[in-house]
Amino acid sequence: MNTSTLITVAPTGAEVDKSKAPALPVTLEELVSTAVECEAAGAAVIHIHIRDDDAAPTLDLGRLRATVDAVRSETNLIVQLSTGGAVTDPESDRLRVLEAGPDMASCTMGTVNFGDGVFMNRWEFIVALHESMREHRVVPEYEIFDLGHLTSLARLLDKHGLPHGGHVHVDFVLGVPGGAFGDAQTVSDFADAVRRYLPEGTTFAATGIGRTTLPVMLTSLAAGGHIRVGMEDTTSYARRQPVESNAQLVTRAAEAAQLAQRPAMSISDARDMLRIAGR
Numbered sequence: 001m002n003t004s005t006l007i008t009v010a011p012t013g014a015e016v017d018k019s020k021a022p023a024l025p026v027t028l029e030e031l032v033s034t035a036v037e038c039e040a041a042g043a044a045v046i047h048i049h050i051r052d053d054d055a056a057p058t059l060d061l062g063r064l065r066a067t068v069d070a071v072r073s074e075t076n077l078i079v080q081l082s083t084g085g086a087v088t089d090p091e092s093d094r095l096r097v098l099e100a101g102p103d104m105a106s107c108t109m110g111t112v113n114f115g116d117g118v119f120m121n122r123w124e125f126i127v128a129l130h131e132s133m134r135e136h137r138v139v140p141e142y143e144i145f146d147l148g149h150l151t152s153l154a155r156l157l158d159k160h161g162l163p164h165g166g167h168v169h170v171d172f173v174l175g176v177p178g179g180a181f182g183d184a185q186t187v188s189d190f191a192d193a194v195r196r197y198l199p200e201g202t203t204f205a206a207t208g209i210g211r212t213t214l215p216v217m218l219t220s221l222a223a224g225g226h227i228r229v230g231m232e233d234t235t236s237y238a239r240r241q242p243v244e245s246n247a248q249l250v251t252r253a254a255e256a257a258q259l260a261q262r263p264a265m266s267i268s269d270a271r272d273m274l275r276i277a278g279r
Contacts, residue, residue: 002203002224002225002226002262003262004257004262004263004264004265004266004269005221005226005227005253005257005260005262005263005264005265006044006045006203006205006226006227006265006270006273007042007043007044007045007226007227007228007229007250007253007254007257007264007265008043008044008045008046008047008080008171008205008226008227008228008229008230009034009038009043009045009046009047009228009229009230009246009249009250010046010047010049010207010228010229010230010231010232010233011024011025011031011034011035011038011046011047011048011230011231011232011246012024012025012026012031012048012049012050012051012230012231012232013049013230013231013232013233014049014057014082014084014085014086014087014232015086015232016231016232016235018051018055020235021231021235021242021243023231023242023243023244023245023246024231024235025231025246026051026055027051028050028063028066028067028070031048031050031067031070031071032070032071032074032075034245034246034247035071035074035075035077036074036075037245037246037247038077038246038247038250039075039076039077039267040247041247041250041251041254042250042251042253042254042257042264043077043250043264044077044078044264044265044266044267044269044270045077045078045080045104045270046071046075046077046078046079046080047080047081047082047106047141047228047230047232048067048068048071048079048080048081048082048102049082049085049232050063050064050067057085057086057089059085059089059093059094059096059097061096061097061099061100064081064097064100065099065100065101067100068081068100068101068102076267077267078103078104078267078270078271078274078276079102079103079104080102080103080104080105080106080141081097081098081100081102081104081105081106082097082105082106083095083097083098083105083106083107083108083129084106084108084119084143085097087114087117087118087119087120088117091122091125091128094125094129095128095129095132098132098133098136098138099136101136102138103138103139103276104138104139104140104141104274104276105133105138105139105140105141106140106141106143106171107126107129107130107133107140107141107142107143108121108126108142108143108145108149109121109126109142109143109144109145109149109150109152109153109156110126110145110146110148110149110152112145112146112149112176112178112179113177113178113179114176114177114178114179115176115177115178119145123152126152126156127156127160130156130160130163131160133163133164134163134164136164137164137277138164139163139164139165139167139169139274139275139276140163140164140169141169141170141171141205142168142169142170142171143170143171143173144170144171144172144173144190145173145174145176145179145180146179146180147180147189147190147193150170150190150193150194150197150198151197153168153170153198154197154198157198157199162199165274165275165276166275167201167202167203167273167274167275168198168199168201168202168203169202169203169204169205169273169274170194170198170202170203170204170205171204171205171206171207171228172186172187172190172204172205172206172207172216172220173207173209174186174187174190174206174207174208174209174212174216175208175209175210175211175212175216176209181212182208182209182210182211182212182213182215182216183212183215183216183219184215184216184218184219187206187215187216187219187220187223187225188219188223190204190206191204191220191223191224191225203225203226203273203274204220204225204226205220205225205226205227205228206219206220206225206226206227206228207227207228207229207233208233208234209233209234210233210234210236211234211236213229213233213234217229217253217256218256221256221257221260221262222260226265227253227256227257229246229249229250229252229253230246230249230250231243231246231249234249237249237252
């Protein structure tokens with residue numbers, strides 16, 4: 001079992017409306033300020049979506065490059081870009097995200113209903129993304145929305161080899177309407193499947209959407225996994241209590257990790273675990 005906990009913060013996402021969540025960081029300045037606060041609170045990885053001047057989701061490559069540079073200039077955080085974008089983004093734009101030069105990027109392992117939309121991830125696109133990450137020397141985080149996505153990951157690794165760096169890290173994204181349940185049993189079942197079917201040494205984190213945040217986080221800690229929190233995933237800190245900032249969520253995660261006697265992992269240790277070369 002891991003003796004420390006990797007904390008990832010996902011501060012913005014592509015779904016939350018700024019007008020309904022005023023604390024959501026959507027400008028470059030807001031995102032960099034959030035990154036600084038979350039690093040101080042215990043985060044080691046920042047999972048980034050960006051917005052345009054109207055606060056709408058975008059995969060504009062120039063903005064992505066500027067964001068990567070700005071976060072790196074002000075923090076030591078591991079920069080992970082989303083290749084998911086919004087559910088309407090074309091595959092070509094999602095692949096181009098890697099040209100912004102992040103340390104990591106997400107790689108979703110299958111199609112899933114996403115509320116009223118469909119988050120499309122064809123097998124051919126998954127393979128192209130996996131291989132392009134190796135070419136760009138970007139470490140993937142394989143995002144798992146349903147149990148069958150772990151089957152797809154096992155198939156991907158068997159047919160196309162290990163990712164850049166050689167370490168396999170997955171994130172269970174649970175509680176999405178149309179995906180797997182966000183409860184303790186699901187985290188436990190997914191963790192068991194990782195140990196049974198994926199390469200030895202594979203690490204996992206878990207993300208709970210909305211009200212599933214706490215049960216997913218606490219179960220992942222108990223199961224030896226890591227955690228992702230942030231306003232991409234929830235805008236409520238407690239019943240009728242809006243989130244004040246992403247740092248508030250990271251602080252709670254770090255306190256839970258400390259209580260579990262697996263304190264927040266340092267950025268240096270996170271780089272070693274994920275096999276991310278230093279800058």
